[in-house]
Amino acid sequence: MTAPVDVEAGARRVTTAKAISEAIAQEMRANPEVFVMGEDVGPYGGIFGSTGGLFEEFGATRVIDTPISETGFIGAGIGAAVEGMRPVVELMFVDFLGVCFDQIYNHMAKIHYESGGNVKVPMVLMMAVGGGYSDAAQHSQCLWATFAHMPGMKVVAPSNPYDAKGLMASAIKDDNPVIFMFHKGVMGLPWMAKNPRSIGAVPEEEYTVPIGKAAIPHPGTDVTVVSVSMSVQHCLDVAEKLEGTTSVEVIDLRSIVPLDREAILASVAKTGRLVIVDEDYRSFGLSGEIVATIADKDPSMLKVPVQRVAYPDIPVPYARVLEYEALPTRDKIEAAIAAAMKG
Amino acid sequence: MVDNDMRVDFYKEMVRIRTYEAALQRDYHADKAPAWDIGAGLIPGEMHLSAGQEPVAVGLCANLEQGDAITGPHRPHHLALAKGVDMKAMTAEIFGRDTGLSHGKGGHMHLFDPSQHFSCSGIIAQGMPVAVGQALAFSRRGTANVAVAVAGEGAANQGGFHEALNLASMWKLPVIFIIEDNDWAISVNRETATPIKDGSLRASAYGMPSARIEGNDVDAIYDACRTAVERARAGGGPTLLEIHTVRLWGHFEGDAQAYRGDELAAATENDPIPLYEKRLLAAGLLTEDSIGSIKAQAEEEVEAAIAYAKASPEPKPSDAYLHVFA
Numbered sequence: 001m002t003a004p005v006d007v008e009a010g011a012r013r014v015t016t017a018k019a020i021s022e023a024i025a026q027e028m029r030a031n032p033e034v035f036v037m038g039e040d041v042g043p044y045g046g047i048f049g050s051t052g053g054l055f056e057e058f059g060a061t062r063v064i065d066t067p068i069s070e071t072g073f074i075g076a077g078i079g080a081a082v083e084g085m086r087p088v089v090e091l092m093f094v095d096f097l098g099v100c101f102d103q104i105y106n107h108m109a110k111i112h113y114e115s116g117g118n119v120k121v122p123m124v125l126m127m128a129v130g131g132g133y134s135d136a137a138q139h140s141q142c143l144w145a146t147f148a149h150m151p152g153m154k155v156v157a158p159s160n161p162y163d164a165k166g167l168m169a170s171a172i173k174d175d176n177p178v179i180f181m182f183h184k185g186v187m188g189l190p191w192m193a194k195n196p197r198s199i200g201a202v203p204e205e206e207y208t209v210p211i212g213k214a215a216i217p218h219p220g221t222d223v224t225v226v227s228v229s230m231s232v233q234h235c236l237d238v239a240e241k242l243e244g245t246t247s248v249e250v251i252d253l254r255s256i257v258p259l260d261r262e263a264i265l266a267s268v269a270k271t272g273r274l275v276i277v278d279e280d281y282r283s284f285g286l287s288g289e290i291v292a293t294i295a296d297k298d299p300s301m302l303k304v305p306v307q308r309v310a311y312p313d314i315p316v317p318y319a320r321v322l323e324y325e326a327l328p329t330r331d332k333i334e335a336a337i338a339a340a341m342k343g
Numbered sequence: 344m345v346d347n348d349m350r351v352d353f354y355k356e357m358v359r360i361r362t363y364e365a366a367l368q369r370d371y372h373a374d375k376a377p378a379w380d381i382g383a384g385l386i387p388g389e390m391h392l393s394a395g396q397e398p399v400a401v402g403l404c405a406n407l408e409q410g411d412a413i414t415g416p417h418r419p420h421h422l423a424l425a426k427g428v429d430m431k432a433m434t435a436e437i438f439g440r441d442t443g444l445s446h447g448k449g450g451h452m453h454l455f456d457p458s459q460h461f462s463c464s465g466i467i468a469q470g471m472p473v474a475v476g477q478a479l480a481f482s483r484r485g486t487a488n489v490a491v492a493v494a495g496e497g498a499a500n501q502g503g504f505h506e507a508l509n510l511a512s513m514w515k516l517p518v519i520f521i522i523e524d525n526d527w528a529i530s531v532n533r534e535t536a537t538p539i540k541d542g543s544l545r546a547s548a549y550g551m552p553s554a555r556i557e558g559n560d561v562d563a564i565y566d567a568c569r570t571a572v573e574r575a576r577a578g579g580g581p582t583l584l585e586i587h588t589v590r591l592w593g594h595f596e597g598d599a600q601a602y603r604g605d606e607l608a609a610a611t612e613n614d615p616i617p618l619y620e621k622r623l624l625a626a627g628l629l630t631e632d633s634i635g636s637i638k639a640q641a642e643e644e645v646e647a648a649i650a651y652a653k654a655s656p657e658p659k660p661s662d663a664y665l666h667v668f669a
Binding site: 072120175 | 412443446447453455456457460464466469472474476478481490502503509510665666667668
């Protein structure tokens with residue numbers, strides 16, 4: 001089930017938001033221990049549609065609207081998970097982690113280790129990430145590297161509906177805490193400009209996509225472009241545009257933890273050229289970790305220096321011209337590929 | 344109500360806990376001389392002992408069953424022992440041994456015993472929301488089990504406490520919130536940090552019954568906890584109990600407590616175990632002989648646990664990489 005998505009194939013095409021809520025519904029039907037908790041996850045269906053339709057099917061006892069008490073309800077999710085339930089908890093915006101990070105990194109992520117493996121925390125903590133619509137500094141960050149830096153959490157960030165459904169099913173079945181980050185731009189929201197790739201073919205039946213395996217949605221031989229989440233859609237647009245002139249291999253990491261280092265190394269060994277596209281902050285993050293992965297293994301596999309298209313080390317600005325100055329865009333990706341091909 | 348047999352049992356359990364912590368204190372300091380190094384010796388790291396607070400643990404846990412949960416704070420030994428956590432495995436954990444509760448990965452502030460639904464956290468107030476979640480699971484499954492969140496009076500000024508109370512009350516969950524008010528948040532006195540004398544009043548903001556229990560008396564603590572536990576088991580929702588107790592020793596071992604001044608001497612006179620012993624002697628429930636044999640029995644169990652820990656192997660260094668993920 002890890003084949004690249006063919007958005008034109010199959011009968012049914014749905015948004016990423018619908019794909020996520022469908023995965024949760026299927027897991028809830030299969031397992032009475034699965035429940036959903038968070039702000040506006042009930043009748044509203046999640047601010048970004050991740051829990052659409054669940055309240056109607058499962059009711060208020062399994063789809064619980066919480067007060068604005070992130071420390072309280074994330075902690076409650078941990079407690080329920082410790083007792084063997086499988087909560088899916090929504091934090092809404094990743095930017096809100098500051099009010100509840102202790103529960104996340106000191107409790108959710110560490111209890112299994114601190115207990116010497118005797119206690120499991122099978123919990124999904126999902127949240128929206130990303131910008132591009134002028135929501136400014138406190139509602140637009142990605143921050144996957146922040147979670148990935150702390151041991152004990154898997155960190156998943158799908159780029160399309162098919163992967164989102166299969167990764168959510170895997171996340172709920174996983175015995176570990178899983179941070180599930182959906183970029184607002186990939187959700188296919190009716191109230192936000194979207195890439196056509198945010199709506200795609202999704203099987204109605206249950207399936208899983210393994211956490212920790214990258215996908216290669218656009219194979220190529222000249223240059224490796226590694227990305228994750230929303231930026232993958234931009235990379236694919238550019239790769240398709242360059243077909244016939246440059247053969248671009250796009251790697252969609254799908255998860256930051258575990259990081260599929262083998263997929264990156266295998267591709268760079270083949271192309272010798274690496275572009276990294278990351279909407280999270282440039283310094284001390286995913287793009288640096290990928291460069292370190294190459295350097296640790298064999299720096300000589302690179303024919304040219306690495307090109308990083310990452311978020312500059314500035315808070316996310318509000319004005320459209322300022323925000324797009326900072327965001328990874330198709331133009332920047334194309335320019336980075338051109339620079340890598342020059343060497 | 345508390346009957347005479349229970350009183351003798353309470354006394355035995357308090358003596359057991361005190362004996363345990365006195366032995367830990369002895370071994371903690373034994374090999375840190377002449378230059379005191381917190382990281383050295385058979386028991387390294389911070390050590391928060393609970394002497395004086397035994398009545399809280401004993402009065403509470405006499406109301407609990409194995410399936411009930413406790414999340415404790417950084418000062419957890421009295422609660423763990425009273426809840427029924429295995430003394431040998433707990434001691435081996437504190438000594439950093441492979442036979443410990445967590446194979447030496449947790450240490451004294453991170454004791455986990457899933458068989459007793461016992462855990463603790465070194466972060467102030469942050470174990471409290473976890474207890475709410477355990478109660479949520481119990482409630483979902485239709486069991487009569489309860490979850491207890493224990494924290495100090497300093498923790499009641501932390502957001503985690505207030506969020507946990509609000510959620511538990513909103514969802515009418517079987518949670519008992521216990522605030523151990525020992526007057527001191529490390530060196531900061533209660534009067535410096537908390538604007539009201541009776542912290543149990545805070546429960547009214549969450550529509551929750553509550554009580555403040557003065558006297559550090561195990562009988563009174565048992566009764567208050569019984570009311571709260573029965574209410575929770577019957578589906579009546581959470582209760583906040585603020586129990587005024589005493590911290591006889593430092594915040595952590597090595598704390599000279601100069602900040603306590605004369606108050607420390609007064610506190611020492613209020614050691615709850617000799618006071619309770621005196622009462623039980625006067626009531627004819629204990630004799631000098633029975634006290635001697637209770638103490639000897641406690642010594643025997645404690646020394647056996649410490650000997651077990653000392654004889655246990657250390658974990659393999661490479662085990663550090665295990666258990667990051669399930």
